[in-house]
Amino acid sequence: MAAPKPAAKKPAAKEKKLGKGIWTVYKVEGDKIVRKNKSCPKCGTGFVMAAHKDRVQCGQCNYTEFQTKATAEKKAA
Ligand SMILES: [Zn+2]
Secondary structure (H helix, E strand, O other): OOOOOOOOOOOOOOOOOOOOOHHHHEEEEOOEEEEOOOEEOOOEEEEEEEEOOOEEEEOOOOOEEEOOHHHHHHHHO
16 A cells, blocks of 8 residues: 655745835825825826935936935035
């Protein structure tokens, strides 16, 4: 008599990654919803700019705003 086959292990359920999506650019503060990133000046509200370490970029029209020290100083002056 052959030994019964061991039951096949079920593959562990994959964890869903919630890294991308429009919900990642909003933050709840109390009972308000706050937008983390600014919206695109060309496309208008609803088109949120992607924040990079030195720039913000629109995924729709590729509009890019560089955030250098020089621009930061200009805004302050
Ligand atoms: Zn845009």
